[in-house]
Amino acid sequence: MKSYIKRNQRSLKIAALAIVVGLVPVTLSSQNFKLSNGEGKLAVTGTSTLHDWEEVAEQKSGSLQVDISGELPKIAALKFIVEAESLKSGKSAMDKNTYKALDTDSHKQIVFQLSSIKEITPVPSSSNKYKVVANGNLTIAGKTNKIELPFDLTVNGEKASLEGKKGLKMTDFGIEPPKALMGTIKTGDEIEIHYNTIWKK
Template identity: 70%
Template sequence: MHNHTQPRPMFIWRTIFWMTFLLIPFALSSQTYKLSGSEGEVMVTGTSTLHDWEEIAEKKSGSIGLDVSGELPKITTLKFAVESESLKSGKSGMDKNTYKALDSDKHKEIVYQMTSVKSISKASSANTYKVIATGNLTIAGHTNKVDLPFNLTVNGSKVTLDGKYGMKMTSFGIEPPKALMGTIKTGDEIEIHYTTIWK
């Protein structure tokens, strides 16, 4: 009498092995990159009745999830935050007015959280892609849905996001700051310029 049950454990192990082997590429294909706080730059530029101005964000954080297994990368997650009171212009009076306008005592961070990718396409240089990401931008406690355009460059363990986004302060319920008893007025239109490094 032959015993046919003997090879069964071997068959089970072989099945587990192949299932694991086939699933590994999917597990490895999506990677999370953390924003480097010490590299890159996030700058806000604007105008006033006296002169143009700029502020640089000294504290920023975030993470991006990327799946680079296909022809075009897939952005699975993207979150980006700047500490409101880390915006510095080099002029303490202007900084104070900025923090007041941002209501930074209550709202410590400016946050962008992606909800979907509107479009992604290859750019002219290698490993670079043009992206428009839809997400929620929260400034001074006011959230708007925005389309954020940027170039995404994937280089091994390093990812670069760079672009610029123009907006009106009043669209976030922010009254453009004034100085010197209201004689110097800031323009409503500002631009956020960013070159960020993620690892």
């Protein structure tokens, strides 16, 4: 009886070891990255009746999880966060109008959360660059909309980059385009988000 129990215990240990060994490649192939705030750039551009404008995000964060074990990488998770009041234009009056339009007293962050990957294709003549179209939820000023986010993904050892641009309308998020000087200067409804972001392990 004792020898039977020992054989069973040995078999269970071998089976457990086989399961763990089988899982190791999957675990190792999944890479986790954090957005580097001090590198790259995320900016919002738009128009007005006076001039074009740009606001740059000074505080951004996020997480990215990529599995590179197959022919094409699999993006398991992606989240962008921009602190709304870190958007700076270089003009304090414009920034003040922006924060009022975004209702930053109540809604501190702008957030994109990945829900699925619609498409991913390799870039010709590049071994680690891919064109991606991601589906996700974008929350601005407290309102969440489903959007498609296009970007180029590059994974190179300890570092990854996401680069692209996305057009949006303020009114789709319940935001009234800011005005200045008693309404004589009006901001256009359409804006464009430009992102060239660096992510590190």
